[in-house]
Amino acid sequence: MATIPTASHPVWERLITGTATHKFSLFAANMAIDQAKRQYKEKPGDKAAIVKSLVEFFDKYSKLTADELASIS
Amino acid sequence: MNKLVSVSDANALIDAGRRLHIAGDEVALRLLHRGSWIGGTIPYFLTPDGGVVDRENVFVTELPVEVSAVSTELIDVAHLTEVSTEAPPHGFSLVILPGMSAIHAEYALAVEHIPSLFASPIVGWVAGIHLSDLGKVSPKVIDGASGELADDRLVVMHATLPEGVVATVGIVNVFTQGDGDSIVFDQTGFSGKACTINGKAADFLDYARRTDLDLKLPLVANHAGEMINVSFQALDDAEGIVKFYAPVLKGVEYRQAAPLADYRTALISAIEGMHFSPAFSCNCILNYLYGGLEGQQPIPVPGPATFGEVGYVLLNQTLVYMSLVKI
Numbered sequence: 001m002a003t004i005p006t007a008s009h010p011v012w013e014r015l016i017t018g019t020a021t022h023k024f025s026l027f028a029a030n031m032a033i034d035q036a037k038r039q040y041k042e043k044p045g046d047k048a049a050i051v052k053s054l055v056e057f058f059d060k061y062s063k064l065t066a067d068e069l070a071s072i073s
Numbered sequence: 074m075n076k077l078v079s080v081s082d083a084n085a086l087i088d089a090g091r092r093l094h095i096a097g098d099e100v101a102l103r104l105l106h107r108g109s110w111i112g113g114t115i116p117y118f119l120t121p122d123g124g125v126v127d128r129e130n131v132f133v134t135e136l137p138v139e140v141s142a143v144s145t146e147l148i149d150v151a152h153l154t155e156v157s158t159e160a161p162p163h164g165f166s167l168v169i170l171p172g173m174s175a176i177h178a179e180y181a182l183a184v185e186h187i188p189s190l191f192a193s194p195i196v197g198w199v200a201g202i203h204l205s206d207l208g209k210v211s212p213k214v215i216d217g218a219s220g221e222l223a224d225d226r227l228v229v230m231h232a233t234l235p236e237g238v239v240a241t242v243g244i245v246n247v248f249t250q251g252d253g254d255s256i257v258f259d260q261t262g263f264s265g266k267a268c269t270i271n272g273k274a275a276d277f278l279d280y281a282r283r284t285d286l287d288l289k290l291p292l293v294a295n296h297a298g299e300m301i302n303v304s305f306q307a308l309d310d311a312e313g314i315v316k317f318y319a320p321v322l323k324g325v326e327y328r329q330a331a332p333l334a335d336y337r338t339a340l341i342s343a344i345e346g347m348h349f350s351p352a353f354s355c356n357c358i359l360n361y362l363y364g365g366l367e368g369q370q371p372i373p374v375p376g377p378a379t380f381g382e383v384g385y386v387l388l389n390q391t392l393v394y395m396s397l398v399k400i
Contacts, residue, residue: 023298027243031385032191034297041324057191061239063400 002070004058011073012051016040022072026064032057074135075354075375077120080104083131087217092143094167094230094353095217096377097131098203102215103222105131110217111145111230113169113200117378119356124366124378126203132377137352137397140164142233145218147226150179153187156229160193164233165240165395167353168197170387171224172212172380178263180227181320181387190385194240196395197229198355199381212380238397242384245347245374245392246300247339247360248330250293256280261323263306264314277315281308289336289363291390292317292327303327304359304389318359318380319387337364344373344392351394355379359390 005011014020016036024030036054040047058065074086080101086093087108095105095112102112116128136143148155153176160166170177177199184190200212214228215221234240256277259267265277280286291302306316321327333339340360354376361367361378374392382393 021298026241027299027384028191028194028241030297030299034299035185035190037297038185038322038324053189056189060192064239064241064398 001063002066004055004062004066004069005073007048007051007055009073011069012054013047016047016050016054020072022068024065024068026061029058029061029065074133077118077125077127077130077132079130083133086133086135092136092140092232093217094134094136095131098128099210099213099222101129101131105217107220108217109143109145111167111169111228112215112217113171113198113228114213115201115377115379116203117201117358117361118375119361119366119372119378120375121371123368123370123372124361125368128203134353134376136232139234139238139397140232141235143230145216145228145230147214147216147221147223147228149226150176153180153183156195156227157187157190157193159231160195161231161233162193163236164231165194165196167230167232168195168227168383169214170197170199170227170381170383171214172199172201174211174224176225176227177381181263182261184386185322194242194395195383195385196242196353196393197383198377198379198393199383199387201358201380234397238399240352240395241398242393242395244299244384244388245343245394246302246390247333247343248291248293248302248390249300250295250328251331253329256292256327257325258321258323258327261320263320264309264312264316265321266314278308278310278313281315286329287332290330290332292321293330294322294325294327301386302330302389302391319389337366337369340364340366341370341373347374349374349394349396351396354392354394355382356392357382357390360392
């Protein structure tokens with residue numbers, strides 16, 4: 001099984017800017033990404049905190065999301 | 074267990090210490106014993122035999138045996154974030170909001186700003202009333218542990234799960250964005266007025282009147298791949314606004330849903346296609362009404378037909394479910 005990339009991995013920026021798109025099988029993953037995208041659009045300066053929150057989510061659900069995340073990393 | 078039962082049968086389950094979610098008419102809920110359960114008012118149900126209106130029996134969902142502990146609480150507007158912050162580190166939270174209340178609206182609007190909203194699964198629904206009782210009684214929720222009913226607070230049951238089991242929330246939505254106009258609202262809220270349509274400033278009520286929008290087809294936004302509906306409540310000429318059953322979000326692009334050839338068939342087929350038996354589920358009263366589900370045909374996934382659904386956020390015209398997954 002793949003592992004969740006660290007917060008410095010570019011996949012997170014691609015996800016919150018919308019340059020990377022993927023519909024995860026986990027509903028909450030898509031909703032968390034969507035919330036992060038809107039938060040980043042509103043406050044780009046909060047990027048680190050937004051990514052940190054997203055990484056924590058994916059870490060918690062790594063067994064359900066890691067392989068899909070790896071496919072776009 | 075996920076079915077309609079008599080009040081006496083529900084009380085037997087409560088007295089046996091079962092952890093339950095119960096939906097029913099207020100009169101029936103008031104007859105239930107205290108115990109480890111939460112409930113909300115609604116007399117509309119989807120059962121394996123079809124949709125029914127039942128004011129005597131109650132719909133009981135027993136929490137999965139994997140649940141190791143529960144706590145229940147009524148939460149007021151000032152403490153909304155506790156839905157998320159008080160959730161167990163490993164488990165899920167089942168919430169019921171009293172429909173047409175301030176906390177119903179506040180939850181829908183505030184949920185965007187709840188810290189770590191997606192850290193722990195949140196699933197639930199909006200309590201309602203028989204449509205003939207509109208304006209006469211209020212939807213209510215009840216904390217079974219205390220027996221207290223409320224129409225101004227939400228009720229939550231936080232459930233703990235063992236390591237190796239996670240709860241996942243999912244939706245069944247028959248709607249997708251149509252290929253019509255792009256609508257972006259200027260403000261977040263339960264009503265729409267100033268907006269841009271295909272990039273040009275517009276008044277949404279004027280647009281709705283001029284284009285004769287079919288109000289049974291919700292507005293749909295693409296949230297990172299998830300199609301999320303906002304259902305129409307009414308065109309309000311007096312206030313010059315269009316009212317919705319969930320908030321539209323400022324800056325998010327909406328399009329009206331693509332028409333369905335047959336609402337009921339689309340709904341039943343979509344649910345059957347999931348091939349699942351969730352631990353909890355509820356479906357929207359608008360699907361019940363617009364889909365003509367009352368007394369019609371077997372419904373693959375039973376549950377209350379509600380005044381709104383909660384899958385972390387407030388949802389409309391959607392079936393929401395929660396399943397447990399071993400990891």
